Amino acid sequence: MSRxxxxxxxxxxxxxxxxxxxxxxxxxxxxxLRDRAARxxxxxxxxxxxxxxxxxxxxxxxxxxLAIFEFELEDFSGGSGIVEETPVxxxxxxxxxxxxxxxxxxxxxxxxxDVSTADADPVxxxxxxxxxxxxxxxxxxxxxxxxxxxxxKRISRTEYAVGVQVRSARDGxxxxxxxxxxxxxxxYSWNRGVNRLIQKTLLAGQAPQ
Numbered sequence: 541m542s543r544x545x546x547x548x549x550x551x552x553x554x555x556x557x558x559x560x561x562x563x564x565x566x567x568x569x570x571x572x573l574r575d576r577a578a579r580x581x582x583x584x585x586x587x588x589x590x591x592x593x594x595x596x597x598x599x600x601x602x603x604x605x606l607a608i609f610e611f612e613l614e615d616f617s618g619g620s621g622i623v624e625e626t627p628v629x630x631x632x633x634x635x636x637x638x639x640x641x642x643x644x645x646x647x648x649x650x651x652x653x654d655v656s657t658a659d660a661d662p663v664x665x666x667x668x669x670x671x672x673x674x675x676x677x678x679x680x681x682x683x684x685x686x687x688x689x690x691x692x693k694r695i696s697r698t699e700y701a702v703g704v705q706v707r708s709a710r711d712g713x714x715x716x717x718x719x720x721x722x723x724x725x726x727x728y729s730w731n732r733g734v735n736r737l738i739q740k741t742l743l744a745g746q747a748p749q
Contacts, residue, residue, distance in 0.1 A: 603651040606644065607684035607709070609658075609675060611637045611734070612666045615694045632727040633666075633692065639731040640690060640704075643738050653684040676712035684709050692730050699724060702733040704742065716742060 611633045613625055644650050655663070660678050662671040668689050679687035691703040700723050706716035718741040723733045 603649055605653050605683060605685040606650040606688055606706075607653040607655050607658075607675075607679035607682050607686070608637065608641050608644065608688045609655055609663060609668055609678075609690075610634065610666055611640070611690035611692055611730075612669050613692050613694060614669065617694050617696050619697075620694075629727055632730050636692060636702075636730045636734045637690065639734050640688070640738055643735065643743065644688075647743050649743070653679070653682050655679075655682060658682060673707060673712045673714075676707040676709050679707075680709040686715070690734065692733075693719075694727075695722065698726050700727075700730060700733065702730070702737045704734075704737055706742070718742070 613629055613633055641652060645652050658678050662668045662674055668675045669691050675687040675689050686709055687707050689705050693701045701720050703719040707714055718737060720733055720737050
């Protein structure tokens, strides 16, 4: 409880009492710890706010929309100029295409876009490999993010290689391009070569962006 000082001598005595400096560091330390805790909480809230939109984008990104066109045959065998693509070759190309579509769809990383409505001439003639990347533009009109073309390169009647190429539908840039080594087998084994290539390359790492 405060009181008035009537005696001036008491004032002198009061001011002559030495200041206890040992109290000051304790106050400063308490304020410093409190200040540090407040700053730490602020930083934690800042980074938490940053992670929210990142998590939201990760949840909404979804699978890549991919247009897989029919595999095509590029024949380098001795009879390529004489013997045209046979009905059996055509059937095996379709089987190779189905193998690719099934594997890629089952991975969950891609959402396959229906290409059956594509009526561009290179699609009908199965000559996308020679159209300088026109598959990207066709895929874009179908609503795809990327296009995939596949080629069976027949070296002889019992030797072949498989090539797969993926382009960005927006600008046509090649974002994936792989080919197998020489494979042994006739046309009935083409789908196995496609399986090995896709499993070991396209689906082995991250999805091409």
